[in-house]
Amino acid sequence: xxxxxxxxxxxxxxxxxxxxxxxxxxxxxxxxxxxxxxxxxxxxxxxxxxxxxxxxxxxxxxxxxxxxxxxxxxxxxxxxxxxxxxxxxxxxxxxxxxxxxxxxxxxxxxxxxxxxxxxxxxxxxxxxxxxxxxxxxxxxxxxxxxxxxxxxxxxxxxxxxxxxxxxxxxxxxxxxxxxxxxx
Amino acid sequence: xxxxxxxxxxxxxxxxxxxxxxxxxxxxxxxxxxxxxxxxxxxxxxxxxxxxxxxxxxxxxxxxxxxxxxxxxxxxxxxxxxxxxxxxxxxxxxxxxxxxxxxxxxxxxxxxxxxxxxxxxxxxxxxxxxxxxxxxxxxxxxxxxxxxxxxxxxxxxxxxxxxxxxxxxxxxxxxxxxxxxxxxxxxxxxxxxxxxxxxxxxxxxxxxxxxxxxxxxxxxxxxxxxxxxxxxxxxxxxxxxxxxxxxxxxxxxxxxxxxxxxxxxxxxxxxxxxxxxxxxxxxxxxxxxxxxxxxxxxxxxxxxxxxxxxxx
Numbered sequence: 001x002x003x004x005x006x007x008x009x010x011x012x013x014x015x016x017x018x019x020x021x022x023x024x025x026x027x028x029x030x031x032x033x034x035x036x037x038x039x040x041x042x043x044x045x046x047x048x049x050x051x052x053x054x055x056x057x058x059x060x061x062x063x064x065x066x067x068x069x070x071x072x073x074x075x076x077x078x079x080x081x082x083x084x085x086x087x088x089x090x091x092x093x094x095x096x097x098x099x100x101x102x103x104x105x106x107x108x109x110x111x112x113x114x115x116x117x118x119x120x121x122x123x124x125x126x127x128x129x130x131x132x133x134x135x136x137x138x139x140x141x142x143x144x145x146x147x148x149x150x151x152x153x154x155x156x157x158x159x160x161x162x163x164x165x166x167x168x169x170x171x172x173x174x175x176x177x178x179x180x181x182x183x
Numbered sequence: 184x185x186x187x188x189x190x191x192x193x194x195x196x197x198x199x200x201x202x203x204x205x206x207x208x209x210x211x212x213x214x215x216x217x218x219x220x221x222x223x224x225x226x227x228x229x230x231x232x233x234x235x236x237x238x239x240x241x242x243x244x245x246x247x248x249x250x251x252x253x254x255x256x257x258x259x260x261x262x263x264x265x266x267x268x269x270x271x272x273x274x275x276x277x278x279x280x281x282x283x284x285x286x287x288x289x290x291x292x293x294x295x296x297x298x299x300x301x302x303x304x305x306x307x308x309x310x311x312x313x314x315x316x317x318x319x320x321x322x323x324x325x326x327x328x329x330x331x332x333x334x335x336x337x338x339x340x341x342x343x344x345x346x347x348x349x350x351x352x353x354x355x356x357x358x359x360x361x362x363x364x365x366x367x368x369x370x371x372x373x374x375x376x377x378x379x380x381x382x383x384x385x386x387x388x389x390x391x392x393x394x395x396x397x398x399x400x401x402x403x404x405x406x407x408x409x410x411x412x413x414x415x416x417x418x419x420x421x422x423x424x425x426x427x428x429x430x431x432x433x434x435x436x437x438x439x440x441x442x443x444x445x446x447x448x449x450x451x452x453x454x455x456x457x458x459x460x461x462x463x464x465x466x467x468x469x470x471x472x473x474x475x476x477x478x479x480x481x482x483x484x485x486x487x488x489x490x491x492x493x494x495x
Contacts, residue, residue: 069215071215072215072219072227072228072229072257072487073227073228073229074229077229077491078232078233078490078491078493080491081189082188082189082491083188083189083487083488083490083491084188085188085208085211085212086212086215087215088214088215088218089215089218089219091222094223118228121224122222122223122224122226122227123222123223123224124223
């Protein structure tokens with residue numbers, strides 16, 4: 001059986017997050033009329049980190065930051081054995097006419113993002129939505145959805161599993177590619 | 184990985200048939216739906232391919248509207264049925280009525296019926312998921328769940344809290360479901376009312392009994408006040424509503440004479456001036472309108488969790 005391998009180590013991980021933040025600053029500058037929204041639950045770890053890093057780079061930055069749960073918008077409800085437990089949505093602003101940066105960790109089939117966009121529409125009509133992902137598994141898409149900002153692009157077969165590990169939770173920031181899904 | 188949530192049962196027939204873990208799962212899911220109900224667009228697409236029939240063989244305003252709203256907020260297709268305008272009047276049996284409705288490809292049934300055990304009976308004979316919205320004097324599980332959810336929201340963890348149910352315990356399905364639900368959540372439960380309206384041996388359900396309303400209110404943290412159900416009383420259990428109001432009605436003066444501030448609840452409809460005076464019903468101690476608001480979120484949670492079992 002093929003072994004797992006690290007595809008982004010600790011240092012590369014740090015550089016990648018910094019690069020993504022600089023790309024956002026380049027595009028949005030002072031973040032006027034811009035908000036950042038992380039998708040629960042794993043996208044929020046990334047969005048928390050991005051928000052923290054953005055403010056470290058430019059302490060004057062201020063923007064609304066929300067966390068959105070997409071459980072009730074999933075298209076696989078009733079196609080699974082049991083419904084999934086929802087996480088909290090923390091959105092104390094609406095997105096009417098705002099520029100939105102939607103953040104999730106791994107872009108795979110695109111269905112999470114589709115659900116995220118529907119959920120987002122319930123908070124108003126955004127002027128523009130851009131997508132930021134740490135990992136883009138570009139050959140596994142089910143829907144025509146592409147990221148605007150990508151940490152790393154991976155060409156992996158469907159059976160492979162990408163795990164993003166976080167220092168706060170797993171002890172180390174890194175991304176690991178497994179040949180099959182881990183239980 | 185996201186945690187899977189499901190109930191231990193396919194139907195919600197009564198509190199008797201669900202576990203404490205089920206109640207906690209419902210409450211946790213209801214928290215998420217409460218957030219949905221405070222959004223600019225109060226709707227999610229979860230149940231978009233589910234059809235639900237609301238069968239009300241008995242009158243209802245609040246419960247029916249609350250269920251219908253919950254179903255619509257979840258994007259389900261809804262059909263409504265009320266006995267007064269149906270073939271039931273022409274002599275059709277319950278099972279025939281329901282089977283006819285099910286052959287129109289209905290996935291879930293919400294039913295209120297005057298006969299105790301009717302929801303259970305139906306669950307033995309049909310495949311659809313059934314939610315009991317009140318079966319005679321037996322159970323009203325969604326009311327008990329939304330009451331317990333509202334108590335938890337107001338006073339925190341229910342475990343160890345003292346809750347008294349005041350009024351017509353004998354004819355109340357709300358009382359029975361409440362007693363079972365609160366017991367499962369670890370509350371101390373009591374009932375209070377005129378001796379004729381307290382069922383014999385009710386202590387076996389693990390409740391204290393009070394016959395003096397002041398004593399009961401002194402004891403409790405929360406009082407859930409029920410209506411006198413004249414429509415279910417075949418004989419006179421109390422001399423008059425006026426006498427009931429005098430001895431068991433709760434007014435501002437009585438509340439102010441207590442040593443602590445208690446929470447007042449009522450499942451509705453209120454008979455103002457009988458079980459509660461207007462100044463109590465509208466006071467800041469009353470959470471009656473919060474109960475109604477929470478009703479939609481709790482019912483959304485129940486529908487969402489049960490609809491997961493409905494096959495495609």
